[in-house]
Amino acid sequence: MSRFLSPETAGLTPYVPGEQPQNINCIKLNTNESPFPPSPRVIEAVSAAEVGKCNLYSDPACAALCGAIAEQYGVDRENVIAGNGSDELLSFAFRAFCGTGVPAVYADITYGFYKVWAAFYGLEAAVIPLREDFSLCVDDYIGKNGTVFIANPNAPTGMALPASEIERLLAADPDRAVVVDEAYVDFGGESCVPLIKKYGNLLVMQTFSKSRSLAGGRIGFALGSRELIGDMNRVKFSFNPYNLNRLSIVAGTAAMEDAEYFGRCRALIVENRAFTVEALEKLGFTVLPSAANFVFARSGAVSGGALYKMLKARGVLVRHFDAPRISDYCRITIGSMEQMRGLLREIRNILEGDLA
Amino acid sequence: MSRFLSPETAGLTPYVPGEQPQNINCIKLNTNESPFPPSPRVIEAVSAAEVGKCNLYSDPACAALCGAIAEQYGVDRENVIAGNGSDELLSFAFRAFCGTGVPAVYADITYGFYKVWAAFYGLEAAVIPLREDFSLCVDDYIGKNGTVFIANPNAPTGMALPASEIERLLAADPDRAVVVDEAYVDFGGESCVPLIKKYGNLLVMQTFSKSRSLAGGRIGFALGSRELIGDMNRVKFSFNPYNLNRLSIVAGTAAMEDAEYFGRCRALIVENRAFTVEALEKLGFTVLPSAANFVFARSGAVSGGALYKMLKARGVLVRHFDAPRISDYCRITIGSMEQMRGLLREIRNILEGDLA
Numbered sequence: 001m002s003r004f005l006s007p008e009t010a011g012l013t014p015y016v017p018g019e020q021p022q023n024i025n026c027i028k029l030n031t032n033e034s035p036f037p038p039s040p041r042v043i044e045a046v047s048a049a050e051v052g053k054c055n056l057y058s059d060p061a062c063a064a065l066c067g068a069i070a071e072q073y074g075v076d077r078e079n080v081i082a083g084n085g086s087d088e089l090l091s092f093a094f095r096a097f098c099g100t101g102v103p104a105v106y107a108d109i110t111y112g113f114y115k116v117w118a119a120f121y122g123l124e125a126a127v128i129p130l131r132e133d134f135s136l137c138v139d140d141y142i143g144k145n146g147t148v149f150i151a152n153p154n155a156p157t158g159m160a161l162p163a164s165e166i167e168r169l170l171a172a173d174p175d176r177a178v179v180v181d182e183a184y185v186d187f188g189g190e191s192c193v194p195l196i197k198k199y200g201n202l203l204v205m206q207t208f209s210k211s212r213s214l215a216g217g218r219i220g221f222a223l224g225s226r227e228l229i230g231d232m233n234r235v236k237f238s239f240n241p242y243n244l245n246r247l248s249i250v251a252g253t254a255a256m257e258d259a260e261y262f263g264r265c266r267a268l269i270v271e272n273r274a275f276t277v278e279a280l281e282k283l284g285f286t287v288l289p290s291a292a293n294f295v296f297a298r299s300g301a302v303s304g305g306a307l308y309k310m311l312k313a314r315g316v317l318v319r320h321f322d323a324p325r326i327s328d329y330c331r332i333t334i335g336s337m338e339q340m341r342g343l344l345r346e347i348r349n350i351l352e353g354d355l356a
Numbered sequence: 357m358s359r360f361l362s363p364e365t366a367g368l369t370p371y372v373p374g375e376q377p378q379n380i381n382c383i384k385l386n387t388n389e390s391p392f393p394p395s396p397r398v399i400e401a402v403s404a405a406e407v408g409k410c411n412l413y414s415d416p417a418c419a420a421l422c423g424a425i426a427e428q429y430g431v432d433r434e435n436v437i438a439g440n441g442s443d444e445l446l447s448f449a450f451r452a453f454c455g456t457g458v459p460a461v462y463a464d465i466t467y468g469f470y471k472v473w474a475a476f477y478g479l480e481a482a483v484i485p486l487r488e489d490f491s492l493c494v495d496d497y498i499g500k501n502g503t504v505f506i507a508n509p510n511a512p513t514g515m516a517l518p519a520s521e522i523e524r525l526l527a528a529d530p531d532r533a534v535v536v537d538e539a540y541v542d543f544g545g546e547s548c549v550p551l552i553k554k555y556g557n558l559l560v561m562q563t564f565s566k567s568r569s570l571a572g573g574r575i576g577f578a579l580g581s582r583e584l585i586g587d588m589n590r591v592k593f594s595f596n597p598y599n600l601n602r603l604s605i606v607a608g609t610a611a612m613e614d615a616e617y618f619g620r621c622r623a624l625i626v627e628n629r630a631f632t633v634e635a636l637e638k639l640g641f642t643v644l645p646s647a648a649n650f651v652f653a654r655s656g657a658v659s660g661g662a663l664y665k666m667l668k669a670r671g672v673l674v675r676h677f678d679a680p681r682i683s684d685y686c687r688i689t690i691g692s693m694e695q696m697r698g699l700l701r702e703i704r705n706i707l708e709g710d711l712a
Contacts, residue, residue: 002583004503004533004557005590006455014593022415034411043407046603051402054572054607055390057565059378084440087596095476099362120451120594147360177360201360209413216410216602227358234361237370238476240443246572247402247603251410 008122015116018319027335027342030317032184032294034213035335036268038251039261042214045254046247058246060237065249068256069221073193078226081233082252084243086183086207086220090149091117092235093203093222097177098123103146107136109326111155111181134159134288134325138169151181153189156321156331158290163190170199177228179203184292186211186266187273187334193223200225203232210293211266212255219244219252269293273334279344283351288329298328301351314346364478371472374675383691383698386673388540388650390569391691392624394607395617398570401610402603414602416593421605424612425577429549434582437589438608440599442539442563442576446505447473448591449559449578453533454479459502463492465682467511467537490515490644494525507537509545512677512687514646519546526555533584535559540648542567542622543629543690549579556581559588566649567622568611575600575608625649629690635700639707644685654684657707670702 001010018031037043066080073080083089094117098104103124106114118125128140134157141148148169153160170178180192182204192204203224209215222232236243244252255262273295277287280297287297299307304327308320311330319331332343357366374387393399422436429436439445450473454460459480462470474481484496490513497504504525509516526534536548538560548560559580564570578588592599600608611618629651633643636653643653655663660683664676667686675687688699 001590002533002556002581002587003531004453004584005587006451006453006458008455009452009587009591009594012590012594014590015597016593017413017416017597020413020415022419028412031413033413036411037408038410042410043404046402046404046407048399048402051399051607052393054394054398055392055569056384057373057376057387057389057571058574059376060373063378084596084601085598087598091595095362096365097360097362099364102362116594175359177358200358213411215413215598218414218598218601225358228360231358231361231365234357234368234370235365237372238365238368238472239447240440241371241373242441242443242571242574245440245574245601245604247607248601251407251603 012119013116015113019317021317025315027316027339029333029335029339029343030319031215032210032333033215034210034265034293035339036213036265038213038217039255039258041254041258041261042251045250050247050250054246058242058244058249060241062244062249065219065244065252065256066221068253072256072259073223075196075223079196079223079229081222081229081236082244083220083222083236085209085218086181086205087113088243089205089220089222089232090181091120092232092239093179093205094118094123095121096231096235097147097179104149105141105144105146106149107154109134109154109157111151112321114149136161138165141169142172147177147179149179149181151183153184153291155184155292156294156319156326157288157296158184158292158294159288160189160291163192163195166192167195170195170202174199174201177201177203179205181205183207183210187269187293188291196224200227203228208252208255212262213265214251214255217248217251219248269334272337272340275337276332276334276340276344283344283347294331294333296329296331298330304328304330307350310350311346314349316343316346368475369472371469375673377673381671383672383695385689385691385695385699386675387571388566388689389571390566390621390649391695392569392621394569395611395614397610397614397617398607401606406603406606410602414598414600414605416597418600418605421575421600421608421612422577424609428612428615429579431552431579435552435579435585437578437585437592438600439576439578439592441565441574442537442561443469444599445561445576445578445588446537447476448588448595449535449561450474450479451477452587452591453503453535460505461497461500461502462505463510465490465510465513467507468677470505492517494521497525498528503533503535505535505537507539509540509647511540511648512650512675512682513644513652514540514648514650515644516545516647519548519551522548523551526551526558530555530557533557533559535561537561539563539566543625543649544647552580556583559584564608564611568618569621570607570611573604573607575604625690628693628696631693632688632690632696632700639700639703650687650689652685652687654686660684660686663706666706667702670705672699672702
């Protein structure tokens with residue numbers, strides 16, 4: 001820290017992303033990436049000709065990308081905003097919809113960045129504990145003052161709420177905004193996107209990082225009423241108007257248009273998840289019911305922290321959160337069958353070798 | 357505006373970027389882009405193989421890119437941070453180095469986004485008028501409380517300060533941070549980068565958008581002491597850790613390594629600028645002395661706003677700012693010789709035709 005750092009910033013505790021080893025050979029199951037490359041259409045779309053146009057600014061409205069998203073979800077382009085990953089858009093939503101008298105409301109166990117953004121903007125936060133079984137009960141939110149942020153499916157548990165439960169929350173207080181973070185919805189969750197036409201207080205976040213194999217492209221999007229998207233644009237144009245680069249716009253547009261590839265990839269992840277859950281349970285793990293491209297699992301034989309370290313020593317990266325209630329668990333991304341077999345082989349080696 | 361918008365955000369006046377017509381044929385001289393495509397090495401580097409890896413997150417440390425920048429400028433990698441355009445990094449600097457008791461200090465006529473970021477973070481601002489001739493006198497800043505933001509060369513005037521003047525400001529108060537925004541420095545300005553080793557209170561911002569032909573790649577960088585860069589990273593990791601996508605990292609690294617292409621492009625712009633200034637002066641324009649890839653010019657025969665409109669009607673886009681002291685001027689990007697000849701032809705047509 002320099003002596004120039006403002007007290008407001010000195011007081012922040014930054015988010016710690018999962019390890020991103022560069023050029024290291026390992027089975028990487030720690031940051032919920034897709035094991036599949038981007039759609040062949042993406043690779044074709046990011047052509048030398050497109051790269052050659054990069055001397056010109058990108059379109060600040062991201063019209064092509066937002067148009068493709070709108071078409072896919074059956075909404076208007078004015079119902080869509082794109083961001084530099086859904087992280088940027090979530091940050092914008094904290095800025096837009098929380099402030100004096102309006103705290104940010106979120107669960108004790110959820111995406112760890114919510115509390116960082118609340119602090120970043122100097123917001124009050126109301127943290128609502130998940131139930132004993134890690135389920136989120138919308139009754140705990142009804143009547144609470146503030147803008148609600150719900151990850152559905154939740155991270156790092158993978159557990160999902162039916163859209164009807166979110167709808168109950170939306171309907172209970174139409175004067176309170178609800179942001180539903182659907183980063184993982186494509187792997188078995190129920191999306192709230194169809195509800196944006198009915199509820200002016202609903203903003204839905206999605207991302208290309210998981211189900212559309214573009215984590216490295218940094219593309220997120222939000223869907224909501226024209227007014228809510230207008231508010232998000234007000235923040236964007238007060239922060240960084242050219243927030244998406246040309247190649248990500250081109251890549252994202254092509255990925256969104258390839259619905260067939262998207263469908264195939266997500267089906268494979270759902271299959272591989274079923275295989276992994278069954279195998280982990282046979283090995284004595286407790287696995288929370290997951291609607292995401294990861295599972296949150298705990299071994300009866302070894303702590304979460306120890307398992308993380310032993311797997312890492314064997315070249316398998318998973319994610320461990322040293323936090324209350326969940327430190328027994330590891331979050332394991334669902335990768336290719338080859339990766340999952342590698343994971344299970346190393347877990348068996350640990351249970352039968354290191355620990356035997 | 358929705359009824360959910362926080363009063364803090366409702367009070368913002370967003371930045372208005374220059375027009376970015378998509379797929380329209382015009383002579384585009386309004387947003388200071390390079391007329392030259394990115395280096396051939398960039399086009400080679402953004403290969404199908406690199407696009408194919410975009411299912412994996414980008415490196416949050418941007419080590420390859422920051423390493424290439426560090427090597428070019430003769431500093432350590434710990435002295436460099438990369439951002440989603442220098443806009444993002446400038447925003448981070450407002451957050452990091454201004455706050456309670458430390459206002460943001462900047463000129464009345466300068467990059468129009470400074471006042472937007474100050475408002476975005478709810479900061480106090482001290483606005484210091486440029487002198488009558490649009491020059492910035494560092495004596496006006498010495499002794500002022502706050503973190504100083506100076507664009508050098510300045511926008512939209514194009515006028516530059518010698519590095520020795522900035523050094524006088526740095527030395528006058530070592531306990532006050534100074535951010536020098538060198539977006540346009542490569543076209544004739546004198547960079548303060550060599551001063552970062554001597555002055556712990558100096559942060560220098562640069563960008564790939566102008567001299568490195570990558571406006572559409574969205575890549576900015578800042579150079580400063582290890583401690584200042586640490587502070588910038590604290591903000592980044594509290595906002596959006598994966599702020600650069602894979603392809604921009606690859607493109608930026610290749611562009612930074614191609615010093616020869618960079619040198620050639622900037623020399624051409626300097627040549628074309630000299631040609632343009634001479635021609636505009638012959639046509640009765642007053643042109644401020646420019647060290648940037650644009651000129652700020654005023655015709656004796658027609659107002660800035662009218663000229664902007666007449667040029668636009670003739671397919672030439674320049675930038676006009678309807679603001680005190682500068683509304684007589686237009687900011688004209690220096691493009692290729694063909695573009696400049698097209699601009700001058702249309703100006704002649706206006707002066708001899710529309711206005712005759």
